[in-house]
Amino acid sequence: xxxxxxxxxxxxxxxxxxxxxxxxxxxxxxxxxxxxxxxxxxxxxxxxxxxxxxxxxxxxxxxxxxxxxxxxxxxxxxxxxxxxxxxxxxxxxxxxxxxxxxxxxxxxxxxxxxxxxxxxxxxxxxxxxxxxxxxxxxxxxxxxxxxxxxxxxxxxxxxxxxxxxxxxxxxxxxxxx
Ligand SMILES: [Fe+2]
Ligand SMILES: [Fe+2]
Numbered sequence: 001x002x003x004x005x006x007x008x009x010x011x012x013x014x015x016x017x018x019x020x021x022x023x024x025x026x027x028x029x030x031x032x033x034x035x036x037x038x039x040x041x042x043x044x045x046x047x048x049x050x051x052x053x054x055x056x057x058x059x060x061x062x063x064x065x066x067x068x069x070x071x072x073x074x075x076x077x078x079x080x081x082x083x084x085x086x087x088x089x090x091x092x093x094x095x096x097x098x099x100x101x102x103x104x105x106x107x108x109x110x111x112x113x114x115x116x117x118x119x120x121x122x123x124x125x126x127x128x129x130x131x132x133x134x135x136x137x138x139x140x141x142x143x144x145x146x147x148x149x150x151x152x153x154x155x156x157x158x159x160x161x162x163x164x165x166x167x168x169x170x171x172x173x174x175x176x177x
Pocket of ligand 1: 024
């Protein structure tokens with residue numbers, strides 16, 4: 001059984017805004033959990049998918065709106081293109097979820113996980129990381145407007161050594177007010 005590589009958070013992925021980095025870590029934990037469940041056992045994979053796919057989609061949606069909230073109102077030039085990337089992947093994932101649930105598409109958990117993993121890592125490096133100064137600016141604007149300073153203390157959650165199954169997700173989602 002082929003196995004995808006687990007994702008490990010490292011400084012390459014940091015955008016240096018705590019809320020975003022924590023959410024990216026949580027997304028990586030979720031994807032690692034998908035990798036754990038790619039067992040080749042179709043019934044187990046389908047059971048896992050039915051249990052978790054909506055949670056993943058909802059978390060992606062909340063994460064995207066956190067980013068969009070921070071970026072809107074800043075000088076960020078690629079806002080439209082960036083938002084479009086978010087909207088497109090959400091639509092795709094929802095379509096897959098509905099098709100599988102309605103038995104209109106056979107679930108290939110490995111392929112799906114490979115797709116989500118590739119999309120997320122690529123998106124962080126190609127879109128989120130280049131926007132890092134705008135996230136910081138957005139946070140400043142948001143704090144001035146609402147008096148909210150976000151998380152002052154946070155624990156970055158580092159997954160275990162490569163190849164070891166990651167521990168269960170332990171982060172709380174930090175939403176902007
Ligand atoms: Fe992101
Ligand atoms: Fe993004």
